Amino acid sequence: MARRAPAPPALTTVLIADDESAMRLLVNTTIESESYQVVEAGDGDEAWALIKKHRPALVLLDIQMPGRNGLEILASIKSDPSLSGVHVILMTARALESDRIAGLAAGADFYLTKPFSPLELLARVQESLGL
Amino acid sequence: MLVASSDDAIIGKDYQSVVTTWNPAAQRLYGYSAEEVVGRNISFLLPPDRLNELEAVLGRVAAGADAQHYETKRVHKDGSLIDVAMTVSPIRDLSGAIVGTSTIQRNITQRKKTETVAAEMAAIVDSSNDAIIGMTLGGLITTWNRGAEHIYGYTAEAMVGKNIVLLVPPGRPVEIDIIAGMLASNARTESFETQRLRQDGRLIDVSLTVSPIRDSDGVIVGASSVARDITEHNAMRAELTAAELRSVLAVSRAKDEMVSLVSHELRTPLASLLGFTELLYSREFSEVQRRQYLGVMLREGRRLTDLINDVLHIQRLEAGHQDLNLAPADLEALIQRAVNSAGADVLRPIQVRTSGRLPLAMIDTDSILQVLANFLTNARKYSPDGGDILVTTNLVGEMIAIDIQDGGLGLPADELPKLFGTFYRVESGDRRLIKGTGLGLAINRRIVEAHGGEVAVQSDGPGKGSRFQFTVPVAEPGPKVADVLIVEDDSGFGRLLQEQFVARGLTAMRAADAETAQRLLNEGMKPRAVISDLLLPGLQGEEFVARLGSESGPAVPVVVLTVKQLAPHELSALEKVGVTAVLPKEAGATQAAASLIADALAKETGC
Numbered sequence: 008m009a010r011r012a013p014a015p016p017a018l019t020t021v022l023i024a025d026d027e028s029a030m031r032l033l034v035n036t037t038i039e040s041e042s043y044q045v046v047e048a049g050d051g052d053e054a055w056a057l058i059k060k061h062r063p064a065l066v067l068l069d070i071q072m073p074g075r076n077g078l079e080i081l082a083s084i085k086s087d088p089s090l091s092g093v094h095v096i097l098m099t100a101r102a103l104e105s106d107r108i109a110g111l112a113a114g115a116d117f118y119l120t121k122p123f124s125p126l127e128l129l130a131r132v133q134e135s136l137g138l
Numbered sequence: 139m140l141v142a143s144s145d146d147a148i149i150g151k152d153y154q155s156v157v158t159t160w161n162p163a164a165q166r167l168y169g170y171s172a173e174e175v176v177g178r179n180i181s182f183l184l185p186p187d188r189l190n191e192l193e194a195v196l197g198r199v200a201a202g203a204d205a206q207h208y209e210t211k212r213v214h215k216d217g218s219l220i221d222v223a224m225t226v227s228p229i230r231d232l233s234g235a236i237v238g239t240s241t242i243q244r245n246i247t248q249r250k251k252t253e254t255v256a257a258e259m260a261a262i263v264d265s266s267n268d269a270i271i272g273m274t275l276g277g278l279i280t281t282w283n284r285g286a287e288h289i290y291g292y293t294a295e296a297m298v299g300k301n302i303v304l305l306v307p308p309g310r311p312v313e314i315d316i317i318a319g320m321l322a323s324n325a326r327t328e329s330f331e332t333q334r335l336r337q338d339g340r341l342i343d344v345s346l347t348v349s350p351i352r353d354s355d356g357v358i359v360g361a362s363s364v365a366r367d368i369t370e371h372n373a374m375r376a377e378l379t380a381a382e383l384r385s386v387l388a389v390s391r392a393k394d395e396m397v398s399l400v401s402h403e404l405r406t407p408l409a410s411l412l413g414f415t416e417l418l419y420s421r422e423f424s425e426v427q428r429r430q431y432l433g434v435m436l437r438e439g440r441r442l443t444d445l446i447n448d449v450l451h452i453q454r455l456e457a458g459h460q461d462l463n464l465a466p467a468d469l470e471a472l473i474q475r476a477v478n479s480a481g482a483d484v485l486r487p488i489q490v491r492t493s494g495r496l497p498l499a500m501i502d503t504d505s506i507l508q509v510l511a512n513f514l515t516n517a518r519k520y521s522p523d524g525g526d527i528l529v530t531t532n533l534v535g536e537m538i539a540i541d542i543q544d545g546g547l548g549l550p551a552d553e554l555p556k557l558f559g560t561f562y563r564v565e566s567g568d569r570r571l572i573k574g575t576g577l578g579l580a581i582n583r584r585i586v587e588a589h590g591g592e593v594a595v596q597s598d599g600p601g602k603g604s605r606f607q608f609t610v611p612v613a614e615p616g617p618k619v620a621d622v623l624i625v626e627d628d629s630g631f632g633r634l635l636q637e638q639f640v641a642r643g644l645t646a647m648r649a650a651d652a653e654t655a656q657r658l659l660n661e662g663m664k665p666r667a668v669i670s671d672l673l674l675p676g677l678q679g680e681e682f683v684a685r686l687g688s689e690s691g692p693a694v695p696v697v698v699l700t701v702k703q704l705a706p707h708e709l710s711a712l713e714k715v716g717v718t719a720v721l722p723k724e725a726g727a728t729q730a731a732a733s734l735i736a737d738a739l740a741k742e743t744g745c
Contacts, residue, residue, distance in 0.1 A: 029410040029434045036417060036431070071402065100405035103398070121409035125417050 019043045020061040021132065024054035024077070025069040025098065030121075034067055034098070037125040038132050051075030055083065063093060065135050067128075070099040070110070078113060085114045094135040098123070147243040150229065155180045155192060158238065167222070167245055169215030183212045185219060199228045199239060209246065221250040269344075269365040272351060277302040277314045280360065289344075289367050291337030302363070305334045307341060316348045317361040334365060343369045399561040403445055403575060407438040441575075448577040452560065455584035462505065462588055463629050463648075466498035466613035469506075469538055471653035473529055475675045476510035485524030486544075488514060492531045498657055499538050500613040503650035504629050505585045512578040513542040513606050519572055520604065521546030537591060537609040549597035549604055557595055558583040582608065617662030620647035622735060625655040625670040625682065626699075631728070635669065635699075638732035644739070652677035656685070665694060666742070667735045671723075672700040680708075684715040695738045697731050699723050 021043050023034045031047045038045065046061060048054035051074035058066060058080070066084070070077035077097060084090045097110045100121040110118045117131050147164035151157055156179055160172035168183060175182075184192060188210060195206050206226040211219050222243045229238040263270050269286035273279050279302055282294035290297075290305060297304075306312050310332050329347040336342055344365040351360040414431045417423075423431070470492050477488045499506075517527045525545030532539045549557070553564050561576040583593045591609040621644040626632040632648040639646040647663075649655035652674050659665075668686060672679035683696055695718045704712075704720065712720055718738070721731050 027406055027410070029438055030406070030413075032431075032434060033410055033413040033417070036427075037413070100402040100409070101398070121405045122412040123409065125413050126420065 020063040021045050021136075022048060022054065022057055022061065022063040022066045024048040024051070024057075024066060024072065024080070026050055026072045027069075030069070030098075033125065034128065037129055038067075042138060043136070051077070051080055055080055058084065058090065058093070062090060065094045065096065065132060067096050067098055067132070068115075070097060070101055070106070078110065081110070081113045081115060096128075096131055096135060098128075144242075145244075148240060149180070149243065150238060150240045151180055152238040153236065155196070155239075159240075164243070167214075167220070167243060168212065185211055185213050195224075195226050196239065199226060200236060212243070220245055221247040267366075269363075269367075271297075271302065271313075271363045271365075272360060273302050273313065273363065274360045275314060275317070275358070277312070286365075289336075289342070289365060290334065307333050307335045310334070313346075313348045313361050313363045317350055317358070320348075320350065329364075331368065342367055343372045399576075400449055403561070404442065407442040407445070410438040411435050411442070445575045445577075448575050448581060452577055452581055452584065455581065455588065462502040463633065464500050464502055464589075465648050465650065466618060466654065466658060467501050467503050467506075467650055468654040468657050469496055469499045469501075469531060469540070469610070471651050471676045472501075472503060472507060473510060473531070473540070475651070476507055476514060477529070478675075479511060480514045480518070483518060486518045486521050486527055488517075488527045488529060490529045493533065496531055496533060496538055496612075497615065498613040498654065498661075499610045501589060501610050502629075503627075506589070506610060509582045509585050509608060510540070510542075512582050513608075516578060516606070517542055517544035517546065517604075519574070520544065522572070525603070533612070534609065536612055538612055539607055539609045541605060541607045543603065543605045545603040547604075548600045548602040549595070550600055551597075554595050554597065558593055586610070617664070618647055618658055619663070620645045621666045621739065622646040623655060623658065623663065623665035623668045624648040625652055625668070625674065625679065627651060627671065627673075627675050631723075634728045635732065638728045639736075642732055642736040644732075644736060651675050652679065652682035655682060659686075666739055667695040667697070669697045669699060669731055669735065672698060672702050680712070683712065683717055686716065695735055697721060697735060699727055699731055 019042070021038065023031050023045060024047075025031050025034070026049055028049070031049070035045055035047065043064065046057055046063070048057050051072045053074070054066070054068070054072070055075055057063075066080075068077040068080060075083075077099065081095055081097070084093050084095060095115045096117045096119060097115045098119045098121060099106065099110070107118050107120070116135050119128060119131065144161060144163050147167040148159070148161045149157060149164050150159035156177060157175045160170070160175050165171050181189065181192065191210060195208075198206055204227075207224065209221065209223050212222050214220055223246045225242040227240050227242075228236045229240055231237045263281075263283045266283060266285045267288070269289040270281070270283045271279055271286050272281035279297050279300050282292075282297045286297070287293055302313050329345050332344060332346050333341050334344050334346075345368050347364040349362050349364075350358040351362055353359045414435050418428065418431060470490075473490055473492070477490060480488060514527065514529075521527070521544050523546075527545075528541075528543045530541045530543070532541070549564065556562050557564070558579045560580040562580070563574060563576040579593075586593050586608045589610050591611065594607045595604060596607075597604040622639050624632055624635050624646055626635065626648060627650050629648075629650070632650070636646045636648060647658070647665075649658060652670070653676050655668075655670070656677070668683075670679045670683055674682070679698065679700070683698065686696060693716055696716060698712060698717050698720045699722075700720065701723045702708075709720060719734055721727055721734070
């Protein structure tokens with residue numbers, strides 16, 4: 008797949024934040040691409056540190072994690088002007104409609120309920136990155 | 139003539155109280171004709187207890203008193219007593235001297251009866267706790283009982299003559315309007331709930347019954363209002379409803395949480411399983427990658443299975459369906475069994491230190507084995523840097539306490555009370571790589587509590603290790619009594635055997651291992667037969683039956699039931715130590731073994 012628009016170098020990172028190693032492996036394998044680098048975080052605090060450090064173009068964010076939870080991180084991203092271009096896709100096993108609405112209302116691009124199709128995840132990632 | 143036509147009896151008497159005149163009304167009143175009584179002393183009309191009355195009245199009349207009015211009783215010709223009102227006046231001659239008396243007498247029996255009933259009614263109304271108020275059709279209050287004083291706070295003096303609307307808060311129905319409505323629609327009176335205003339301004343809830351008051355011609359002339367104060371009753375009802383609602387909400391919230399947790403815990407491994415399946419199905423991967431992903435899938439699939447088993451188990455425990463197969467058991471042997479199944483781990487060795495001779499515990503061995511396994515697994519799991527694990531036992535009264543101490547991550551004090559909750563997991567950085575369903579300790583707690591024991595946890599804090607404890611009851615001391623001793627570690631098979639013996643009129647006790655069986659025999663149990671498995675968790679069946687001859691005194695039938703394919707020399711070895719029969723564990727084995735033993739015992743008693 009060809010890149011339609013070249014992204015600035017600072018935005019070529021995708022962060023996967025999930026406390027389940029199996030999920031990180033699955034997501035990493037699914038979205039693996041030469042178009043961006045992928046970094047992983049295993050809890051909320053590590054995720055926030057990596058977001059501040061890499062200013063990723065996209066964060067694939069689990070909600071229930073030790074430390075800061077996904078919704079808290081999403082709120083922090085949205086209230087930080089230096090992170091205004093960061094896209095967020097929530098990935099969560101919380102399947103209630105109210106969770107979904109809360110996630111989207113907080114500014115997530117998309118909300119994927121586990122289990123989800125890896126092909127759908129890939130499509131959403133490419134959509135968010137404008138690939 | 140006036141006297142003759144009077145409705146009142148008029149009787150004239152001379153100074154000697156002899157009847158001189160007797161009018162028709164007197165005849166109607168007393169039943170005697172004038173002919174019968176004129177010339178007789180009036181005393182025949184007096185009831186025996188009132189004979190003095192005449193003299194007293196005459197005395198007062200003679201003393202110059204005016205007409206005497208009084209109520210008294212007289213005797214009718216038919217012997218019945220009648221209430222009469224009397225007016226006694228002197229009869230004077232021209233000189234003014236009293237020459238006799240005239241009495242006017244009226245029958246007041248009916249009035250007296252009415253008065254009595256009315257007095258009773260008044261007493262009932264007055265003593266009622268309900269507010270009973272009478273009023274005119276215009277709403278003017280005519281009667282006000284003590285209940286009304288109590289409920290509304292006003293006295294009768296204050297309210298009689300006032301209008302009923304004083305008690306009616308705005309927007310509430312007024313009694314007289316209700317009566318008017320009833321008149322219009324011909325409806326019956328029904329009680330209903332409304333509110334009334336007390337003297338102190340407080341609104342009270344009342345149950346109100348409004349009825350019309352009719353005069354003797356049946357014309358409605360007023361209304362009665364009966365009110366019962368139900369403020370307290372309503373408050374209690376409201377409180378109860380609120381409490382019920384709260385408890386229903388709490389149950390429903392707990393259920394929601396459980397569903398949400400289960401859903402989350404099920405979705406997580408499913409996401410990996412399905413995700414990798416889809417990837418493997420749609421893309422090409424190297425052999426190394428393929429194997430890695432399949433490994434993850436296998437692990438997550440197992441995790442899912444464990445989770446489902448745990449959820450079902452806890453569901454069963456919560457519904458109270460845990461079928462405990464309680465039997466005396468040697469706890470030390472059981473702990474050893476749990477330690478052996480935990481396997482070797484050089485970084486996290488398990489040491490067992492028991493306090494000498496413990497009494498037999500009264501437990502379901504399978505369940506307590508699971509409790510031990512869960513605690514030991516946790517102890518190792520939460521000791522990522524290694525450390526010794528120590529299991530100790532102590533007799534505390536009627537309970538045996540088992541402690542499992544590790545030198546692992548430890549627990550902050552505020553987590554300790556929550557630890558045995560369903561799906562509860564401690565969230566901290568050093569634990570996030572350690573997987574668990576959050577159900578193990580919840581299951582342990584329920585199993586232990588079903589035994590009548592308790593669970594507890596202590597930790598000096600993070601990094602200082604944890605100590606879990608549970609207690610189980612000891613078995614009744616003294617020799618156990620049963621016809622047959624079954625040594626069988628499989629509880630299902632053991633139960634089948636027990637049922638076979640019961641069906642043949644024999645009692646049977648199961649020991650889950652040979653150690654327990656030996657303890658039972660050492661403590662004086664004298665079974666009439668023994669049936670044993672060979673493959674047992676600790677001490678093996680061969681060893682156990684070999685010791686039987688020397689330890690149980692006189693030989694009893696010993697039957698071995700085993701899946702083992704025994705070589706001829708092994709069979710002969712068993713025969714040598716006194717085994718009566720060796721039966722294969724196959725379909726029908728329990729019936730065959732039970733019949734064999736029952737027959738042998740029948741012969742024995744037949745001798």
